[in-house]
Amino acid sequence: MPDASVSAVDGAPTGAAAWWRRVRELPLLPIAIILVVLVIPAIFAESLAPHNPYSGNLRARLQPPAFLGGPSEFWLGTDHQGRDMLSRIIFGSRIAIAVAGAGILIGGFIGTALGLMAGYFRGVTETVVTRLVDVTLSIPAILVALVVAAAIGARFSAVVAIVALVLWAVYARQVRAESLKWAQSDFVARARVAGASHFRIIVRHILPNIANTLIVLSTLQVGFVIVFEGSLSFLGVGIPRPNPAWGLMVADGRIHVVSAWWIAFFPGLAIMLTVLSFNMLGDWLRDRLDPKLTQV
Amino acid sequence: MATKPSLSVERLSRHFPVTTRRWFKTTTAVVKAVDGISFTVGEGETLALVGESGCGKTTTARLILALDRPTSGVIMLGDTNVHDVTGDDYRRYREQVQAVFQDPWSSLNPRMRVREIVSEPLVVNRKRSRREIGERVAEVLAAVGLNPSHADRFPHEFSGGQRQRIALASALSSDPKLIILDEPVSSLDVSIRAQTMNLFRDLQQQFNVSYLLIVHDLAVARYMSDEVAVMYLGKIVEQARTEALFHDPLHPYTKALFAAALPGHPDVQREEIILEGEVPSPIDPPAGCPFHPRCPLKIGEICETVVPQFRPEREGHWVACHLYPEETSAPGAAEA
Amino acid sequence: MPTTAAVQPHSRDRDPPAEVILDVKDLRTYLFTKRALVKAVDGVSFYLRRGETLGIVGESGSGKSITALSLLRMEPKPAGRIVAGEVWFQGEDLLRKSPAEMRRIRGRRISMILQDPQTSLNPVFTIGNQLTEAFTTARQGISRARLPQVVVEVLRKVNIADPERRVSTYPHQLSGGMKQRVVGAIAISCSPDIVIADEPTTSLDLTIQAQYLRLIRQLQETSGVGIIFITHDFGIVAKMCDRVAVMYAGKIVEHGPVRAIFNHPSHPYTQALIHSVPKLEERTERLYSIPGQPPAPGEALVGCRFAKRCEFADDRCRQEYPPVFAGRSGHQEHTADCWRLEDPTWRPSLR
Secondary structure, three states, X not given: OOOOOOOOOOOOOOHHHHHHHHHHHOOHHHHHHHHHHHHHHHHXXXXXXOOOOOXXXXXXXXXXXXXXXXXXOOOOOEOOOOOEHHHHHHHHHHHHHHHHHHHHHHHHHHHHHHHHHHHHHOHHHHHHHHHHHHHHHHOOHHHHHHHHHHHHOOOHHHHHHHHHHHHHHHHHHHHHHHHHHHHOOHHHHHHHHHOOOXXXXXXXXXHHHHHHHHHHHHHHHHHHHHHHHHHHHHOOOOOOOOOOOHHHHHHHHHHXXXXXXXXXXXXXXXXXXXXHHHHHXXXXXXXXXXXXXOOX | OOOOEEEEEEEEEEEEEEEEEEOOEEEEEEEEEEEEEEEXXXXXXXXXEEOOOOOOHHHHHHHHOOOOOOOEEEEEEOOEEHHHOOHHHHHHHHHHEEEEOOOOOOOOOOOOOHHHHHHHHHHOOOOOOHHHHHHXXXXXXXXXXXXXXXXXXXXXXXXXXXXXXXXXXXXXXXXOOEEEEEOOOOOOOHHHHHHHHHHHHHHHHHHXXXXXXXXXXXHHHHHHOOEEEEEEOOEEEEEEEHHHHHHOOOXXXXXXXXXXXXXXXXXXXXXXXXXXXXXXXXXXOOOOOOOHHXXXXXXXXXXXXXXXXXXXXXXXXXXXXXXXXXXXXXXXXXOO | OHHHHHHHHHHHHHOOOOOEEEEEEEEXXXXXXXXXXEEEEEEEEEEEEOOOEEEEEOOOOOOHHHHHHXXXXXXXXXOEEEEEEEEEEOOEEHHHOOXXXXXXXXXXXXXXXXXXXXXXXXXXXXXXXXXXXXXXXXXXXXXXXXXXXXXXXXXXXXXXXXXXXXXXXXXXXXXHHHHHHHHHHHHHOOOOOEEEEEOOOOOOOHXXXXXXXXXXXXXXXXXXXXXXXXXXXXHHHHHHOOEEEEEEOOEEEEEEEHHHHXXXXXXXXXXXXXXXXXXXXXXXXXXXXXXXXXXXXXXXOOOOOOHHHXXXXXXXXXXXXXXXXXXXXOOOOOEEOOHHHHOOOOOOOOO
């Protein structure tokens, strides 16, 4: 591979050397953690997990991790129902990805669409959207979650809905500010002079210019969503049992924290590592893609 | 006046309401950004609108580009009234009037390739096939001195002068009748300005397009234009063919602008007319002649009370100033 | 034309030159950026006499502003570093001063007026506060009781109407022209020997610019301050300066008295620039258009920086930077860096 001499048509150093230089600039540690803790387990859960995450052996309950003298088959110990912690954490990554992915996709889509319209059309649209954003951000999301859970019961779709409800406002606020700025730019004026429709201007001129902001924002939101879902599950209004959601596992480990600390500790560690990595990745992306975006 | 007009503007006004809230009192004032101006741009000619910031020249450009609606007045391009067109006529108007803006860094979408930027006026009006569009893009790029291979690049790969060429190519692509040049060289480097101005002039001939040049630099106006209109506080105070105006400016404001302009040589000695104070706020413009508080040649009370009429002092040389009274009608016949 | 050339040294003989108060020798300020080494100022030498106005004229990226900043050791950090040179001021080399000593020189002996009055004034303090601050830090020995009066006087000096009332206003309440005059007031508050003005009028309207330039002239006449005018506009040079240094890509390519340069531009770049600016006074049939673009920052430069765009360049121009030759006006202070000047009969004539 390391042959940079060929394929240099335009004189720039191409090939392996340039590729390697670009790789070294990446934030490798956060990416590695995300891959190891989140992505790879989620994809290969069935083959990676040594045990069934849903059913345990009650005789093997509350076993300490193997490296602390527990049975060698349970690397990270077992919980109060005798389920293998490692397997549950591995399958938990799927829930984390599903909730974060769906919540960000839905909330991001709604928020971006409303933010674009508010920033571009101004007037009544803008007033309505900004008021809705203010209202949404002032509602304590956890309380809404409690009400929803009481009304329709704890389930995956309810968690995603609540996440989206909180996130759309974050997106709408940021996107409105950005599109407001671009809507006043000269190239948008030129597009209007050229006869472009509102739809074309929003989709072809404004949206591509806020794409970086959306990428950075979404990366930074992953951490928030995982912690938020964890909190909901911890309070019992998130993902229902017996699903291996990380937050739920921390909640279950709470009463055993003195005698079997690993039940709460390892899922908590998974949450922390994932959130920290995504925030580091987000900060790096922000510096690279969008230096203007300093808050959030 | 030499040729038939391509664009004609009549009694054009744009007033912005300004609302201030203080406790429970809401007051609404009116900023007369453009206040009843009329002019025409001849076919294949350049009219320069000259003035300082806040004189209304940019608002005028926005009105003609239909980026804003006038409070009153008429803008005619050929036989179409700009603010009265819909559907196909509207699309045709959009094809016929284009613009090049001041800042080449913000006037090109950084996420679009040059090809898309240049072809946008063609694509949105959906009249040509893809192949025709491709040919036209190559044609206008060549006209502005760019290589067809540049079409697949992004704007950030070009310098300021080249970007202004791309903007001009885009404006020319739909074969317009009028291009509004809003300070097209003032943000370019000095050594790039001449080549850009020369290109604008050459392409005007080649494409037979009219320019409305918005500019603050009088020397640029002299070099680029056939006719000049000087604006002050939303009104045109003087208008004439370029050479007539530069040979013998009539309005005291025009004279002061000339005196304030930087010399081309250290030995150039100019009449020292330095205006005191600053341009008054357009929210509360002075009564009478808008220029009277700063005018070094004020003749008396008439300047403070009566709005001077904009009238031809000579053949084709119009001015709004009481120094040049109308001989025939009674002096002070202010218009309503 | 040769007659004017003969007249030039004459007029200088009549007026014995004033002492040199600032002498810059072979100043080099490089920008060490991630991508490339930018030789922003690449061996620049010039001097300033007491009470004189020197214009440093150049395009964006020519290094004129970084030259000005380097004189006060305010080169843009962290990328910028002065790597060589001497800046002699009152018998001392400013480049060897400690940061603390420089702070005492800045604003007191040498002050600066920047392009954008918006950012030069602190928005949360009144005009009076900021001027009082300037006087206090300059330690002029003015008693506290007399300070308000001195502040009002300096505002009156810069032609601000009703200065007693203006001292209690905030910057946003003033127009751009007035703000720039307040910046000027701060710059002259401690009667410096040198004021460096970096494009002070580019953000101002024409008639306001005329007021401001007249003000600078008046202040110079009364105080005898030396001014270094950084500008891209030969018109400013023609109106304001005694001498001019023309910069291109980090080098001073031509230097001399203003009239000598306007009448006998000797470097092809200078001549091209003068011919590419439209004139107000006369009809220009066609402007000379300089081909190409100025070099990009970080571009490797060998030979004459202007060779790529020059009509007269040959192989030697492209390979070897020219030495300093005498300018064509014959004035002893007129110099230019161009190989063509080796031939004493050669004159740049474009087109």
